[in-house]
Amino acid sequence: MTTNNLIPAISFEKKLSPSPLMNILVPVVSVILALLTGALLLALTGKDPLQVYSVMFYGAFGSKYGLTETVVKATPLLLAGLGLAVAFRMQLWNIGGEGQIYMGAFGATWVALTIPDQPAWVVLPAMMLAGAVAGGLWAVIPAIPRAYLGVNEIITTLMLNYVAILWIDYLVYGPWKDPAGYNFPLTPSFSESAILPTLGDTRIHAGLLIGVVLAIILYLLIFRTKFGYEIRVLGESPEAARYAGMNITGKIILVMMISGAICGLAGMAELSGVTHRLQQGFSPGYGYTAIIVAWLTKLNPLGIIIVALLFGGLQVGGFAVQMNGVPATVVSMLQGGLLFFVLGGEILTRYRISINSRRGDDTP
């Protein structure tokens, strides 16, 4: 009947349960293949791949400074990755992490600049609250049309990223600009009480602790509570959820709000822990990288801790190669490539692939 099948030689058979071996093998092989592809592209453009990779590796993991910087860069990825994973669990594609990070930073900065003279135990919780609320509300804007009208949230959350970044630009070039800042796009430095404590003499700050605690809470929430169960059902089979009479509209708004609030916390922690002020472009796309971080762990909050550390290392490695004249964007290239291989490899966990020579025979 259909003899003109394009790929007659490969057939896929669904496995009854995902293969545990493949669950480990696929990500590992994907990393290797992504590095090989990256090496090919580097070589084609006249760079020495081995040298670039070793500079990246030593930059990220080869010294105490590199290691602590890796943890510093992992912190916003961890927080934002957690935020996005919650929404992705429900098949809500919140691509607006970047904007929610910026809005969280906006809320936190507003508190830090408004009550600079209060003690830290007042200012820091207030900044966290303001960051979470600002990020959460920013995510609710696309959640409402999604919940009531089915408006595609991928596009609306993404558009709001651009709006949020322009809003921050306006603030740091305009009303919030540091009068003593030589016209640079940044606000005045925060007061001592608006700064998160750090670990010893490193730049690792309490944002990491917030991230790890949140990861554990979210793990329990998703896998051990009724609420988490409902989110998973809504994500995996919305029809079943509808029959079971779950309140989908309310859940969409609530889950998006949680997702945005956690991303907002990422923005708060980055400012309060690292930059100590709001400045233009303080996030080099953490909200986008976090999408990959979340997806690579299959949306497992505990796994996000580990992958965020790896990606933090990539980020630091990217800065290291930049000194050697290789653009840091090589990192997003590797990250995108990694995701390709993981996506392609996923089929190996779900299907058994056999190659046969019976052309055009499509009956199992």
Next chain:
Amino acid sequence: MSSDIFIAILATAITTGTPILYAALGEILTERAGILNLGVEGMMLVGAVSGFMAALQTSNPWMGVFVAMLAGGAMASIHAFLTVTMRANQTVSGLALTIFGIGLSGYLGKPIVGTPLEASFRIFELPLLSSIPFIGPIMFKQDALVYLSYLIVPAMWFFIYRTKAGLNLRAVGENPAAADSLGINVFRIKYVYVIAGGMLAGIGGAYLSLMYVPTWMENIVAGRGWIAVALVIFATWNPGHALLGSYIFGGIDALGFRLQAMDVMIPSYFLKMLPYIFTIIVLILVTGKNAAKHIGAPQSLGLPYDREER
């Protein structure tokens, strides 16, 4: 005087809307085959940088367009392989394509950022047509890629709605199992139109670096790829509507730019937000309206096709 400004704004609306138009036309083809490709932004970026490099090398803008098409098609073929053959999640694969494209274009383009391009496309008046009052100076004092888009839109409309091949394309997007049982090669059709879509996105990107700016700068596309994805919904998967829609978006952009130049009291940051906010508002209005009129996406959009589950 005021009508001159009006004409100038409308002519700019076309120029500004054209890159979005090319990308949206590509995404229409892709989605008509049942595949959602969120990698438009990435494909446009790679098209923009590779087209710019080719035009710089050869001093021929058409070489730039050609290379941008190939690059866009190559990017799209990754998506086609992952989503059609490997049945990967289309949303995530498209996002990966965008992230990869941002990285690749930034990497390739680093040494040529800001290089001026001698061989950019130029505006030329079409004889006779450009002397039509009002319409002439708006539509026919443009560049070759704009004129080309005037031809592609009706051709694509005719192709989708009036030819056998177009019917097959729509059948695959609506009901791949039924199309398959009629002997249509579902997999091949999906591959062909995903790649064709990427080629058009590549041209859209090249328009930015070869005509609109014309140079290479990092993230030159600045969200236009995403606006194109939104525009496809607005256009109800119809090339003619996409033309209208992209000019409206172009007009909003041009208006914001014009207001900035006129020194109005609104800070430029808010004017720059206009196209993004407008996209959100339009998407909300159109989604509601489409639902009421039962106009929807191709039935199988976003779903992997599995012959065993027919």
